Amino acid sequence: MRELEERILKDGRVLPGEVLKVDGFLNHQVDPDLMFAMGTEFAHRFQDAGVTKILTVESSGIAPAVMAGLAMHVPVVFARKHKSVTLIDDLYTAEVYSYTKKTSNHISIAKKFLQPGEKVLLIDDFLANGQAVQGMFEICDQAQVTIAGVGIVIEKVFQTGHQMIVDRGVLLESLAQITSFDGDRVHFASEDVD
Numbered sequence: 001m002r003e004l005e006e007r008i009l010k011d012g013r014v015l016p017g018e019v020l021k022v023d024g025f026l027n028h029q030v031d032p033d034l035m036f037a038m039g040t041e042f043a044h045r046f047q048d049a050g051v052t053k054i055l056t057v058e059s060s061g062i063a064p065a066v067m068a069g070l071a072m073h074v075p076v077v078f079a080r081k082h083k084s085v086t087l088i089d090d091l092y093t094a095e096v097y098s099y100t101k102k103t104s105n106h107i108s109i110a111k112k113f114l115q116p117g118e119k120v121l122l123i124d125d126f127l128a129n130g131q132a133v134q135g136m137f138e139i140c141d142q143a144q145v146t147i148a149g150v151g152i153v154i155e156k157v158f159q160t161g162h163q164m165i166v167d168r169g170v171l172l173e174s175l176a177q178i179t180s181f182d183g184d185r186v187h188f189a190s191e192d193v194d
């Protein structure tokens with residue numbers, strides 16, 4: 001998505017450890033116009049997938065997920081993060097390890113918000129090693145729902161999450177695909193297309 005790539009080049013900053021800081025428009029301050037355009041783009045890319053619900057993880061997944069839900073007219077549910085989960089009877093839960101933060105969290109959602117038979121689109125702001133998506137896959141498996149696809153705002157193609165999703169045979173759509181960082185420069189997969 002050209003508009004997003006241009007914004008990354010303008011306002012993104014590459015930090016040590018191959019982390020792209022985009023807190024000016026995506027995961028701290030939010031640009032609603034850009035977010036709305038991204039939601040519309042997700043709706044377009046998944047229009048034939050029969051999506052009945054969108055699932056994301058708090059907190060940075062919520063803004064793009066809600067905009068996609070607005071464009072697709074389907075409800076959005078976000079998994080909550082906890083250090084540990086004790087009362088789990090009414091919850092689906094999964095463990096998510098963050099390579100970036102070196103911590104483990106549980107994510108959970110109330111069972112009543114994922115009914116068998118639903119077709120669920122998973123949305124997140126970043127795809128790196130795919131731990132968050134893996135956790136959402138586990139929750140969808142527990143709930144016996146169909147995964148309609150995975151929609152990512154910014155994907156770092158060189159990390160392991162991309163292949164994990166492809167190996168599972170799930171449709172993956174990313175609005176910006178970063179192939180490498182070169183010092184403070186960002187390279188996109190779209191540069192490789194003639």
Ligand code: G4P
Nearest residue numbers: 019020058059060061098099100126127128129130131132
């Ligand atoms: P993974 O889910 O793909 O495995 O991600 P990983 O463990 O590597 O990263 C942990 C957190 O860091 C996730 O946010 C993820 O979205 C975010 N992240 C990964 N790569 C980047 C990056 O290059 N730039 C930025 N800004 N974030 C990145 P989180 O802590 O789960 O979420 P949230 O509370 O911010 O929503």
Ligand code: NA
Nearest residue numbers: 060061125126
């Ligand atoms: Na996230």
Ligand code: NA
Nearest residue numbers: 027060125126
């Ligand atoms: Na994040």
